[in-house]
Amino acid sequence: MLVTLTSTAPSASDLSHLLRKHPDRAQAFSLSVGTAHVFYPEVSDDRCTVALLLEIDPVGLVRDKRLRGGDSAALSRYVNDRPYASSSMVAVALGQVFRTAMTGRSESFPVLAAAPLPLEITVAAVPARGRDTEGLATRLFEPLGWQVEETPIPLDPQFPEWGDSPYVDLVLRGNVRLSNALRHLYVLLPALDDAKHYWVSDDEVGKLLRAGEGWLPDHPERDVITRRYLAHQRSLVAEATELLSAESHVRALDDEPGAADAERGGQEEAQSRPAPLAPQRAEAVLTALRDVGARSVADVGCGEGALLTRLLADPAFSTIVGTDVSASVLTRAERALDLREASDRKRERIRLVQSSVTYQDDRLAGLDAIVLMEVIEHVDEERLPALESSIFDAAAPGAVVVTTPNADFNGLFDTLPAGVFRHADHRFEWTRAEFAAWADAVAARHAYSVEYRTVGDVDRDLGSPTQLALFRKGTAR
Missing domain, CATH: 3.40.50.150 (Vaccinia Virus protein VP39)
Incomplete structure (x- = not known):
């Protein structure tokens, strides 16, 4: 699975400082799901591209006791798309390899870390399965300021009559903070996948709230994202929805006094800022x-x-x-x-x-x-x-x-x-x-x-x- 991230900002090569990954050498990171390789196909002051290639260990996945569905005899544990699709495993890799960049911290370039950058992101073979999936990637990313291209992948190019597979090649373009871009991917790739590779526990609610801070509470597809990210676990979805609704309401009270007053009469009201x-x-x-x-x-x-x-x-x-x-x-x-x-x-x-x-x-x-x-x-x-x-x-x-x-x-x-x-x-x-x-x-x-x-x-x-x-x-x- 391959993800690339390109910056065309002035002094674009400074992207490597934000990511804390040296552009002059390829690096490999051992993860729970396999090995992540990070390298730079192009580096200049005009354009800088970093690539993350995730090499899945399919045998390790089968042996992993955290794998959802504990039946070791189930065929789905051995025959699936996990090694080939940009699924929740890519989100795990992004979160571990680019952890510091995702927090938005940079001692050397604090102004750059806090500023929107002209970014282009490509993600190969993204699952878009399940109900209400037509144009789902666009519905999830576009409200966050991205221009979205999702190109369906045919089941077999030699037999177009077979139609398209449930996968798309995804391209995102926008002026977005690097930390926000990584957090968008961290949450929305598992939501698109709708089939997390590990058991979803109570801790996932906290991860969702932290990664979604500032954008998820008011996202028009918030409920879809929450259900899919939390693998449709009803109690967790209910808890996350309650917390996100509370945060959205607080944001409305703090930053949009008019909307709050119309709803509750006498509370803060809205004004654009x-x-x-x-x-x-x-x-x-x-x-x-x-x-x-x-x-x-x-x-x-x-x-x-x-x-x-x-x-x-x-x-x-x-x-x-x-x-x-x-x-x-x-x-x-x-x-x-x-x-x-x-x-x-x-x-x-x-x-x-x-x-x-x-x-x-x-x-x-x-x-x-x-x-x-x-x-x-x-x-x-x-x-x-x-x-x-x-x-x-x-x-x-x-x-x-x-x-x-x-x-x-x-x-x-x-x-x-x-x-x-x-x-x-x-x-x-x-x-x-x-x-x-x-x-x-x-x-x-x-x-x-x-x-x-x-x-x-x-x-x-x-x-x-x-x-x-x-x-x-x-x-x-």
């Missing part, structure tokens, strides 16, 4: 943490772990604590982070604890930083002194990062009625002056300095949609 606000907010928090040199961090009110995922992806954060008042939410965060199957080193870096932001918790004491990202507006104003005491007095970290909606900016939401909050659970939404008055007073009472930053597009008169306060202990402003 160049980029979703939620990831901008998370990146602003990470920037603040890096600016203060934090290594031990607590995300208080962590929810299902969106910020924790980003913290874990950066080795600079050696100690990470996630807290939430809801035990069920923490359980979902554990699954999303795949902590049950994580390495010992990863589990040593992170703890999930049930805790309330308004009560003292000694487990938060002595950290470099505490994050309250979109938390304070969910606390009754009369309980804010308790929050202040638990965070700034009892825990007393070196830095505190607080983000909250900017009520001044609400006037730019055309469909948000005056006086209506962006979210039904918000107890208040502060203007910039109100937020500064609270933050300045807190800083003065607890010997912190405070710096204010914007998050999202900035209006000259009304500021940014989210406001951020960075508290530093015992330093001048």
